[in-house]
Amino acid sequence: MNPEPILEFLHAHRSIRRYTDEPVPDADIRTAVAAGQAASTSSAIQAYSVLHITRPEIRQQLAELTGPQKKVARAGAFLVICGDTRRHRLACTSAGTDYDARLEAFLLAVVDASLFAQNMALAFEAMGYGICYIGGLRNHIDAVDELIRTPEGVYPLYGMCVGRPAEAPGPRPRLPVDQVLHTDDWPDDDALMSGLDDYDAVYREYLQQRGANPRGWTEAMVRLFDHPARTQLAPHYTSKGANLT
Ligand SMILES: Cc1cc2nc3c(=O)[nH]c(=O)nc-3n(C[C@H](O)[C@H](O)[C@H](O)COP(=O)(O)O)c2cc1C
Known part of the structure; x- marks a missing residue:
């Protein structure tokens, strides 16, 4: 494999904050999520999930809560990336034992989710989309959680705007x-x-x-x-x- 085009692609990353009106087809989201899942994951725990927010009224409220950041409502798609320990908890419960929550388990979920998210971001960029992570999702985490209703053991970490770029920043x-x-x-x-x-x-x-x-x-x-x-x-x-x- 010639590394040059891949290195060039990696260095071409810029956060994109203005998008065209073009929506992101579900098939492209699935492709990027699958690429995210190809990332390394501690002991294969895959402690992440992603919530694709499609309801315009929820997008609008998230745009307010994250800043306001208009791009959260306007981008072609908006995703919430979560550390997710739900499956591990359920596995322990169904095995008749207790899930032992600990800092290490939380960190594993944050690390796993971030490796997943960055692979996903690169996949979107490879398909010609622009992305912007949205840490503003944590500005009002309780209010965000009321909107997206995460189950116990699921931790919203940040959002990701995705869309066709309408700007070309340096x-x-x-x-x-x-x-x-x-x-x-x-x-x-x-x-x-x-x-x-x-x-x-x-x-x-x-x-x-x-x-x-x-x-x-x-x-x-x-x-x-x-x-x-x-x-x-x-x-x-x-x-x-x-x-x-
Ligand atoms: C976890 C994370 C959260 C971020 N949150 C925001 C955000 O809420 N709003 C925003 O406009 N950019 C956000 N960014 C984008 C950063 O500002 C950007 O990646 C950084 O300034 C470097 O610029 P570049 O991505 O264009 O190279 C975030 C980036 C990361 C990794």
């Missing part, structure tokens, strides 16, 4: 490989931080070109992480049967 620059690849030893903190200066400049330039508030990546991260956010997640997932301790 690539959002990533950290240099040397910031994330370390060989045998860890860099010291000073080296890590001073290495960010150049990236901050590149990132600022990228945001400026997009017409967004130009700030370096470091500053953007401080603004994200210097205050509490989505504090209802632990109680919510616990109320749905997760043990997060």
Whole structure:
């Protein structure tokens, strides 16, 4: 296999936030889900499921709850990706034993669901669709859950908009490989931080070109992480049967 076209395809990823009105046929959704299922999964537990939201009124309410993010209502399709331990619980119950909820089981579901989702995203992109993950799904997790009525043991993690792209954004620059690849030893903190200066400049330039508030990546991260956010997640997932301790 020639890796070049595949590497080029991977590097061509951009989140797409504006879509044409074209719907996504069920057959394409099934194809992408099957490709998602081909991803590696811890001990084959396949601890995920995906809810395809087709009712326009639910899409509209989810668009409000996620931001508002209009694309959630307007994209060709909207999917909710869930960590799903339901089948494991039922298997234990029918075997006459208790399902032992634990942090490890929750993490397995989050990791499994994310490998599944990213494979699915790539499959959609390979079919010419654009996608955008929607972490805003966790902004009001209780209200979202009332709408989509997940059973115990199922944890909505994020959404995914899918549709034919109506925009062609440039690539959002990533950290240099040397910031994330370390060989045998860890860099010291000073080296890590001073290495960010150049990236901050590149990132600022990228945001400026997009017409967004130009700030370096470091500053953007401080603004994200210097205050509490989505504090209802632990109680919510616990109320749905997760043990997060
Ligand atoms: C789990 C996850 C949640 C995300 N949530 C949102 C979201 O709610 N709204 C949005 O517009 N983009 C969202 N994104 C897209 C990221 O902002 C985007 O992937 C990142 O800025 C890199 O840009 P790129 O995907 O175009 O390379 C999310 C991405 C991930 C992986």
